[in-house]
Amino acid sequence: MTTDAARWSIATRVAFSVLTTAGLLGWAAPEAAGQNWPQWRGPSSVGISPESNLPTRWSTTENMAWRAPLAGLGTSSPIVWGDRVFVTSQIGSARVAPGSHPQLARDNRSLAERESAIGGRRSASDAEIWLVVEAFRRSDGRRLWQYRTDATGPLPELHEKHNLATPTPVTDGERVYAWFGNGQLVALDMEGRVVWTRHLGIEYSPFEAQWGHGSSPMLHGDLLLLLCDHLPSSYLLALDARTGKERWKADRGAGRVSHSTPVVIPGPEGDELLVNSSERIDVYDPATGTLLWYADGDRQTPIPSAVFHEGRIYMSRGYRNSDYMAIRPGGRGDVTKTHIDWRAPAGASYVPSILYYDGLLYLTNEIGVVTCADARSGERVWQHRLDSVFFASPVAGDGKIYLVSETGETIVLRAGREPDVLARNDLAERFIASPAISNGRLFLRSDRTLFAVGN
Template sequence: MKTVISFLFLLTTPSFALAQSDWSQFRGPGSRGVAEATQIPDRWSATENVAWKRDIPGRGWSSPVVWNDHVFLTTVINTGTTEEAKKGLYFGGNRPAPPDSIHRWMVICLDLKSGEIRWERQVHEGKPKSAIHVKSSFASETPVTDGERVYCCFGSVGIFCFDLEGNELWRHDLEPLPTRYGWGNAASPVLHQGKLYYCNDNDQASYLLALDARSGKELWRTPRDEESNWATPFVWENDLRTELVTPGSEAVRSYDLDGKELWSLRGMSSITIATPYAANGLLYITSGYVGDQERPIYAIKPGASGDISLQDEATTNDFIAWSLPQAAPYNPSTLVSEDRLFVLYDRGLVACYNAKTGGEFFDQKRLPRGRAFTSSPWAMDGKIFCLNEDGITFVLKDSDEFELLHTNQLAEDDMGMSTPAIAGERLLIRTSSRIYCIGDRE
């Protein structure tokens, strides 16, 4: 998932060519949220164009991921009472003490065609040793799969590896470390060529970790000069090299695949959540805490080294193609479709910029009754989709001009903070209560 709490959380790469029946990580191929699907209905409700739906016990804001006909997701079940999450941005959601009830950490595999449970596995049971914000969950990290194994992370418990039939292959324990205000963890692991990378930015001992994906053996661990962040790293395969980009509030840092720093960029907001991605030969990075003046979007060129931070009032330099100092969203990641960069703001506004130059296509436009957004937007079939916390999806024309086409409402008891997945001709929307599969019934 790469979703976190609202108070706070390639076209140039080979991975974008993955078959669209596979949505193997947070935001899918290239971490971009762009799908080639054309047969998925763009209208739905809690009953209309629903191929199937299944209630999911517990709470988890991780996104579903898909490989062929396997759907993987995580959840944590509180055997006691879970406090109801209030929607929107607000103060007062901190819960610094861990809950005192027994919780069960679960991995679930569903059948993509029917929604039936293929298998479910409990990986841990006990009282939580870390706290979370009232809106967050202990299952906010999205799994990742390579088609042979699925890797599921629970930031205060461990990383767990299963084969596709549900056999546990290995586990790597994670020490519960304090996060800012007790908000908990959310950054998801990423895969590249047999290595699993995980970034744990916290208030005690932040680090970037590489594990052997087959065995779980620790390959290296690099300490990070960061405090708490909630951003999933990104493997950037550009024309010059492959690098691991880790957003942070102190600095964005890029590492080689052995954990050695290549470049850094200072000038982020005080809370960093959004996932980077690449398109049109550029890397897009954002950090937009709503309480800060500095809420930048950066478009980075390949080949940087050292400190590439902007000086004084500059908006470009040798490696920053363009930047916008006050344009970034808070929780959602941005979205590039063709040469358009769409920005979905937490409080129900949308803007669009030229992804190659940073020029404005349209300034912030309000989505009527949009209210609160945490999940990231997605694009398919010439449309942009924005799911809010009330379970309403706003469907926009994928265009240089703002045009709201219609809205889709799920059940009234649904809360939407998880970013959806698109697999073949199916759209998977996870809410606080269930998972919907949008598409034609077979």
């Protein structure tokens, strides 16, 4: 658990506020599990909703259920459970790394000019920084509660495009787990009360990573899984979700880089935990942390996560104009030559993850080009230029593909073997976070605002 100094700091300096409007804290079970979006990229981490009648067109005045200002800035994605939407943010400005910061669309000057720092401009760091978790009522956007604690311990230098509120929280319907880019971790009950806290940046090693930490937490059974590939120390950690106590820790050396969120997939002999990192793809037993197999070679700055469908893993490693591949799970040792079914040499994204939907793969690259490929072979079906800046990973449902651009637009495509743009919906704010889908609505998070789109 936390060191005595860290525990004292957290216990004495936490601020927790509850809006006391009558009835706001009454908790009801979710209406249906399929309507929840409990983690980054939703159920099973694949970015797909089974719902129908999802919105196609909207604006600031049309088909907008509600919008809610957030307490601070952030780039984490919203999650939804029952009638609650959870999101994290940061109050105050964290340190950014000195010098120039690379832009995603630097190979397209007109697109690069539309990129900006979080909040619209680079700000000087503040002496005090607060980390925030908020809960909103899904039906009307009313804020139900807010938890905040001050950022403690070593604070990393970040890329200007994000802050410490980058990892997306996760929930099991009993607790919400929020992790921040300095290693602070809190488990809250559904009414915002603290269940337990940890500070991995103090207890294990400082969260020093190139451009800051980006990986999100994930749940598997009663385990909370956390990827910490950082320069001083690299490791994979499993905590007891109920108590926060360590269940296992897999040391991965030092100097590894990964901003990717791990995923659990069903293997032929049991579940497998896949990590996309700078040295290679590693796969572990999620129950014990034992390394099972690995594939491929080194890659600079891996960010995308894998998706799984019917016996195949689909993923890109990341970086510019990345290759992408299909891999069969279930190997042992180095499976590079035995389990990679196909590999396409280019067209995948630097940041967003692949979307698998109805037999097709959808990928975006760093200059706003969308590629659709056949999942069986990896062969290109079509490409289409959208002139957008994509950091958010695409999601799909109701026969539609949703692509959220930093520039404020969400482009809606008809899923299929021909490029068909149904709508371009501009909310005139900066969007880095990936969307969530629940109960017929699309939930979008800009730097400072939470939007609920749809009736």
